[in-house]
Amino acid sequence: MPRNKYPEKTVERILQTSYYLFTTRGYDNVSIQNIVDELGDITKGAIYHHFKSKDEILSAIFDKLCEEYSFTNMIKNHTGLNALEKIRASFKDAANDENIRKMNMETIPLIHNPHFFTQLVETVLKNISPQIEALIKEGNEDGSMRVDPKYTKEAAEVFGLLSKVWLLPTLIDNSMDGAFRKIDMLKVILDAIGIPLLDEEMTEVSKQYVRRFYIDE
Incomplete structure (x- = not known):
């Protein structure tokens, strides 16, 4: 051959x-x-x-998507910002990116599959959380965040799992009101651990993004 x-x-x-x-x-x-x-x-x-x-194929798909839509790639064009502003800018970019929205719409129905869910959690912990931790450390240095230095890894994992898994529209409470309450609660949690990401503007950006999953355009 x-x-x-x-x-x-x-x-x-x-x-x-x-x-x-x-x-x-x-x-x-x-x-x-x-x-x-x-x-x-x-x-x-x-x-x-x-x-x-087949599981290895699924893992490779997740790795590829994480590489394409990594925090590192999404913040590289945002210069002159502190770490918190970089995260906010990347979230806004993601909220306006139709490719990301399309990917989310395509993959959300798979969330209840145990293979998919396990791979999602592993990807968050292996690929996404380390990028978040790097930004948290940068934020502690530039003063935009105030995470306990002993727990930057754990804070990054909490942030990653809550934002990438817990907030998924079809997980547990499949209602727009339930999703909005989760966003409000996420603000409380992130504020408490020293990542004041969700100011009034970012909270509205997040809710507008979630709303698009429930309203046909």
């Missing part, structure tokens, strides 16, 4: 196709053979050459 000259393109196609199938059919309803059939010109052996399992 001839050697693949462009393995990175093969991996990209596998991830794109798997993402499409997972979000349209449901994770549990998709097999490796389904992915092979959808791709059309890539064998099952070729997929297993790059990924040991």
Whole structure:
């Protein structure tokens, strides 16, 4: 069998196709053979050459999305700001990014799948929280935050899990009013640990963003 000259393109196609199938059919309803059939010109052996399992494909999808929409990437164009202002700017950018909204709409139905939920939590703790912690430390230094230096890691994990998991519209209370109450409570929690992210403007930005998940446009 001839050697693949462009393995990175093969991996990209596998991830794109798997993402499409997972979000349209449901994770549990998709097999490796389904992915092979959808791709059309890539064998099952070729997929297993790059990924040991379907779970590993899901993990790679999360890693790719985190890289594309990382805090590091989203704040790089915001210069001259303190750490708290950088986080606020990145949240505003995310709220106005249709690609992020589309991704959220596609993946939210998967939240009750245990494989997806576990991977989401692991991704927050492994990839997102360290970026938040770096900004917290920067914020402590520039005076925009006042997190206890002994607990910057834990504060970052709380921030990441609450904002990326707990606030998801379909988790537990599937109502707009419930989502708004969570945002209000998130402000209380973040203020208490020294991250005053949700001022009046940011609270409204957050609620406007959440509202779009409940109102057909």
